[in-house]
Amino acid sequence: MKKTGIGVLACLLLCLQGQAQLKVEDHRPLFVLKNDAIITAPEEGVWSVATGWENDWMTEWIHATPTEVEQYDEWTILKGEIVLPHGVLYMRDAYREEKPGLIKCVRRFEWKGEKTLSPLTLSVRLRVKGKEMSVFMPGILYYGNKNGARVNPDIIPVYTGKAGEFAIFEDHRYPMPFVMLENREDQYAAAIHFTPSPVRGALLADQWWSAGVEAGDGYTDFVLYSGPIGYNKKHSVAKALQLTPMKYTNTYLSMEPGRIIEKEFYIELYSIDREGSGFQQPVYTSLDLHKPYDAERFPDFNTILASKYRFARSRWVDYGNNAAGYGMYDLQNRKD
Template sequence: MSWVKHILVVFASLLCANLHAGEQTINKLTINQQKQLQLIEQDQVVLTTPVEGLWSIGHQAKGLSELNYTHANFNKVELVADWQIFSGEMVTDQGTWQLSDSCQQVNEFAGALIKCIRRYHWTGQQTLENVVLSVRWQTPQQYTQVVMPSVVYHGNPSAKKNNPNAIAHLSQQPGEFAQFEEHRLSMPYVSLEWQNKQSMFGAAVHTIPSQIMGGNRADLWWSAGMQYRAGKSEIRLLSGPIGYNKQADRAKVYQFSSLPYANATIRVKPNSTIEKVYYLQAYSGFNKGAGFSEAMQASLAIFQPFNTQGLPSFKQIVANKTRFLLTRYMQGTSSNGVEYAGFNMFDHNYRQQLVMGWAGQSDAPGYALLALGHLNNKQEWINKAKASLDFLAQAKFDSLNGFTVNFNAKPGTWTHHAFKKLDPTSGKYIGDPVSQGQAMYMFAKAIQFAKRMAKEGKTIDTSQWQQFLLKVADYHSQRILQASWQPESTNQAFLVAPLVLASQLFENPIYFQAAVKASEHYANRHIDMNEPYWGGTLDATGEDKEGAWGAFQAFLTMYQVTKQPKYLAWAKHAAEVMLSYTVVWDIDMPAGRLTDHGFKSTGWTAVSPQNQHLDVYGVLTTPAIYQLGEYLQDDQLKQLAKVMYLSCGQLIDPYGSQGEQIQQTNFAQSKHNISQAGENAAADSYRGGYSEEWTVLWITTHFLTSAAMFEEMGVEL
């Protein structure tokens, strides 16, 4: 009898013994006739080890460009309690590796989730140079869609179309790969989904992120990724090498470019033991485009990002942010005689601009300070909120582009963008629907809250706000209801929620019709993930968290008004895409500003596959996440919303200020930090850094907008 047949017989008898003992065996690994381990889901093979063997180790490797694998397979199988242990040896000219994978079903998780500990023990007498360890699992399908949270979403098709050199993208072609440092992933897994006949199947490999010992370059971590091969897709973990867009050994360090990442290999000394913990997951029966959700639920189960102990308190955060916001209030007369009042996007000594929406959020205090001022009996806050919205309601308007969102205080001029110089007389559309939608929402929320105040005996004049909202709601609803309306990206989803509120405030069904049309449009475009949510942030050109947030807000608002289940299902999908950008683990940092503060990354959110730093933007979404948790009766969602809000309160300085960019990975967008690193900066020059000089107003207002909403909801964080 051959050794593999012997293993199969022994393995089958052990499984039968366990079955008779009442132990669960349905999702355990099995062995096929080709001596491969395989994971079965609904009678379909979803993951197998490579035909070359369970273990592949690169010797004298040059990185991702030249891995130089040596392969080996297991020759022994044991069942110890509820562990399956597969062990064997890899014999080389320099000596022998003793290898094993110990695997255990995670019974606390509802689906097929298997924890594995891979052990590499080098028994040779000499130190090995330039080694690459690996974990490789393959699906029997080439045409799979991949999600690597915060980095790749179904191949990033919009990124490929708009800026293929700046962002990772995949087209399911053999030879394509995406391999990134584990600390670049908000949720450290790689998931694949595919269709087999009429059913959807999916698989994921989760990793417990770790720095690898013996690195031949500084701060070397394991990497996670995938590669398309002829007839199959491979998920792989590697002890260092990275690359993307067919560029091996390159790190995406900047918005639009990469840097070399050479020597991403390790040295292994005699009698060294290295272990890698990872999880295998299989699932089926989901809707197209929703496979990543199964992996996301497993990631939450593995990392349990629900602890608020040691985080700043809600009361502290709101007090600090309110104090800082009030320092940004400005009032005066422009050189052309315009009298203005409002909240500056920037420090007064840098620029004086009132900018609605996106990064400015000068409109947001009109709602937040109004609500918090009323709830805390602060008349000064109410007065400033009213003065700011009274002025912003005077924004210039034209029938092609809608309203201007940027007021330059010194000259007293209005423009359609805060940073771009565009000609409104060119005849081409230059409007900013992201900022316009977000500003409309704040006006609508302020009007809505003022009605509550009136019922409680506190009346303020909102006539200017109402006239403004009526005018712009007319404009956007008419534009959306035109047969020719075809938005470029998800950016116009931000118009849905304010149109719904406006339809209620002014009893105008036309606004609601436009909201319905836009919601249906975005569901048709994005739910199956053929085109993932994108375009919600103005400084990126591909898939992003903020695009998913726009859709989530739209769908959730529609559900709250209609109670139609389809809107709740759509809201859940968009929310889960958005939440996949949320960091669920505390990323170990090198020495720097972040370690100076004992920074915890759990709860912060990555921006986009193009801009791969962390920021506090997720705070704005937390009331909606909490509400979704109530609708779905999901307490974990509600707790995650609390963690996200409180965790982002870290790094607030004594003045109440906070910087925009957390450099948790090998990426920098801050001009200041890039300048400091110099012309010859290496790929690992930036990780652990913090950009605090860019203190745009949204970093403050998002906390207070959400605080006001939580106060209205009666939720205590």
């Protein structure tokens, strides 16, 4: 019996080592796989915000590291603040293990200042260890888009993982909202999952959070920004036109005193057994998180049919012998 118990305990320890775990050291979060810290916060700070905008990109970065760590039930909570000239931006991260290898985080920004803070860019930045890692972005970038590079590397997103490259897109453009990085040499992969969301206090009318990667020397950062996008070494451009990237700049926000903004994301870290397989696990995780197949969330057929009938009746127009039919637009919006 003792040998059996020891064997079970040994197997359990091996399984735990094979699953990613969250640790906090020196008030900084670490995502550990097989006793190796693979994902960390950038050296300059756990939290970063940009308070300037110049040449179509974020400037005047300010960084901070948590000063408090609390444990509340299953949540690990990091607290701190970013001191600015006209007030304090209170920061809070709340981490919880959703399942083995998958950590949920809710980042909270709260502005307690004398006046509206603008221009401002909020961020999530997590550093993944590894050189020239491959990236997978559903519907956008498949392991660098090597074939697309031969066709038109100016308009088609291309990425090789070399230092200085970046690929950042609006988060609602992802058909499955996650970004994956694969380290083929050390046989592990990591993914950041997110919930697409528009930006509160945005300068532009249709401004969403963005998600992507920025490559450095020996690492790549997962990034979530409150608006800025870019790819192929061009800042503030969108792949929205057929022949050339479209300029999409001034994607910062204004934050009034007392405003609170939260951004939810998940970190997944796991081993892989062969090159090119890193995308598989986060695909299934994304399905589990967002449940696009859950028909119970949607109206039943009779409700849909009744709604469409009411809508059609609201668009019916009849001008006697001149015209009759269903109008394309709501007649209440007519100018004449």
